[in-house]
Amino acid sequence: MRFQRIYEAVHHQPWFISASGYDSVRDLVERAMKGGIKMPESRNEGLDDYFSNFVRKRPALEIDPAGIAIISIFGVVAPHMSNIEKACGNTGYEEIHAEIETAIQKGAKGILFNIDSPGGAVLGCDEAAQAIASVTLPTVAFTDTMACSAAYYMAAGCDTVVATQTAYVGNIGTICPWVDKSKMWEVVGLAFDPITNEGADLKSTMHGPSITDNQRQFLQEQLNRSGQMFHDHVSMYRNVKDEVWRAGWYSGESARALGLIDQIGNIRSAYSILLSQVLK
Numbered sequence: 001m002r003f004q005r006i007y008e009a010v011h012h013q014p015w016f017i018s019a020s021g022y023d024s025v026r027d028l029v030e031r032a033m034k035g036g037i038k039m040p041e042s043r044n045e046g047l048d049d050y051f052s053n054f055v056r057k058r059p060a061l062e063i064d065p066a067g068i069a070i071i072s073i074f075g076v077v078a079p080h081m082s083n084i085e086k087a088c089g090n091t092g093y094e095e096i097h098a099e100i101e102t103a104i105q106k107g108a109k110g111i112l113f114n115i116d117s118p119g120g121a122v123l124g125c126d127e128a129a130q131a132i133a134s135v136t137l138p139t140v141a142f143t144d145t146m147a148c149s150a151a152y153y154m155a156a157g158c159d160t161v162v163a164t165q166t167a168y169v170g171n172i173g174t175i176c177p178w179v180d181k182s183k184m185w186e187v188v189g190l191a192f193d194p195i196t197n198e199g200a201d202l203k204s205t206m207h208g209p210s211i212t213d214n215q216r217q218f219l220q221e222q223l224n225r226s227g228q229m230f231h232d233h234v235s236m237y238r239n240v241k242d243e244v245w246r247a248g249w250y251s252g253e254s255a256r257a258l259g260l261i262d263q264i265g266n267i268r269s270a271y272s273i274l275l276s277q278v279l280k
Helices: 004-012 019-033 047-051 083-087 093-105 125-133 150-155 182-188 213-237 242-246 252-257 267-278
Strands: 015-017 068-078 110-121 139-148 160-163 168-170
Touching (some): 068 150, 068 267, 093 125, 110 125, 110 150, 110 267, 125 150, 125 213, 139 267, 150 213, 160 267
Parallel strands (some): 068 110, 110 139, 139 160, 139 168
Antiparallel strands (some): 015 110
């Protein structure tokens, strides 16, 4: 049962995440389950130090002398992450909530959200995005790599979004990465024959190698609801073109022309924008 929660999340839950981000998560989990990843040999071996040579470590909240708080959203974002998941450079939604609250309590005058994320779990994303959008201090979201899917969901509620020329943003949509394995089961000689209580035809959804038309419709309705929440949130805070609803990801002038970002720039220009708002 060691990887049960992670396996279930990867294969059976909806995601706000880019294709490359999801492939990386799935590959990592499958390698770990097969014993292909060496983990720390003792509890005394610090997880952050252990993984520091392989991943970009997520910095803790920082508030500089000008009163600018910097909150980093790195890696895959999800709720209730384990220490190992966080040590791999990922961000828990709870960390975002807590650091926003801490920044406000400590008298921050503005918040810069530094983003390097392909997205993550649907569960907890809207709540984090609403928390960011409801901040009454000036806010700027910045990325020099990727702010896609769940990460863009959160960035959209900031006052200003800045990205470098080559950074990717957008990917507005929901996916449940289901794989039909029925043909493989036929070759092996297996047949799926679940027993559920009468009338509970949805209980076996995603348990077997395939899904029925009713089960697919059930899942489709769930993804449509999640996708609509994402759509509504972005529409509320950004004046975007209809093209973005196709869930593509864009950079540079394309991202700006589509309304996904306000300015092309680096971390210094993002900071300057925020500082000018703070000093008004």
